[in-house]
Amino acid sequence: MLITSAEFVTSATEPSHYPPAALPEIAFAGRSNVGKSSLINKLVNRKQLVKTSSTPGRTQLLNFFLINKAFHFVDLPGYGYAKVPVPIRKKWGPMIETYLSTRNTLKGVVLIIDIRRIPGSEERNLIDWLNHFKIPMVPVLTKSDKLSKTNQIRQQAAIAKFFSIEKNDLTIFSAKSEQGREAVLSRIEYLINSNFI
Numbered sequence: 001m002l003i004t005s006a007e008f009v010t011s012a013t014e015p016s017h018y019p020p021a022a023l024p025e026i027a028f029a030g031r032s033n034v035g036k037s038s039l040i041n042k043l044v045n046r047k048q049l050v051k052t053s054s055t056p057g058r059t060q061l062l063n064f065f066l067i068n069k070a071f072h073f074v075d076l077p078g079y080g081y082a083k084v085p086v087p088i089r090k091k092w093g094p095m096i097e098t099y100l101s102t103r104n105t106l107k108g109v110v111l112i113i114d115i116r117r118i119p120g121s122e123e124r125n126l127i128d129w130l131n132h133f134k135i136p137m138v139p140v141l142t143k144s145d146k147l148s149k150t151n152q153i154r155q156q157a158a159i160a161k162f163f164s165i166e167k168n169d170l171t172i173f174s175a176k177s178e179q180g181r182e183a184v185l186s187r188i189e190y191l192i193n194s195n196f197i
């Protein structure tokens, strides 16, 4: 899929502030600092469409972007960052659950996981929600440039086992080397054109 345009639309915390539900939408979820912003920027070929940082932000917003004037990408707030104050962390669950359960244009969620670690309870909970709401998931293992090819394959198999899925369902990606960019885009394109909802 060729990305020809990408622009910021709005930030929101609650449904009344979401943009009109008129276009298919793909959301991106992952632990803070996993490389979510870097992945989105790499997919759309923009250095700073989404702000990246080594110190995860404290704002917990859903950020909506218009892609190819045809669909939305939504950058969901990251989870699992210990330094985010507790009151802000507590809002994450309800905010995400509300989004997943009410957004009927949502076609799928790209779940971003660091290829070097085995997912934890946060990922497990998110997957349970996605299954519950029947939302397709595109799991992506990022920062692959940090591992040798042998270890990439080893981690891919271990993480597939954790999720009880086929290892080829896990796309190996790197924002640095661009490994997997086309594969992620084609999975997204497939979901955008699908009629699951």
Ligand SMILES: Nc1nc2c(ncn2[C@@H]2O[C@H](COP(=O)(O)OP(=O)(O)O)[C@@H](O)[C@H]2O)c(=O)[nH]1
Residues within 6 Å of the ligand: 030, 031, 032, 033, 034, 035, 036, 037, 038, 039, 051, 052, 053, 054, 056, 078, 142, 143, 144, 145, 146, 173, 174, 175, 176, 177
């Ligand atoms: N080596 C490497 N570093 C990455 C990759 N993706 C992100 N990073 C780095 O990881 C840090 C967090 O990235 P960011 O995209 O802001 O993560 P977010 O908090 O999930 O949005 C930054 O220092 C990035 O440069 C990758 O594929 N490879």
Ligand SMILES: [Mg+2]
Residues within 6 Å of the ligand: 036, 037, 038, 051, 052, 053
């Ligand atoms: Mg980010």
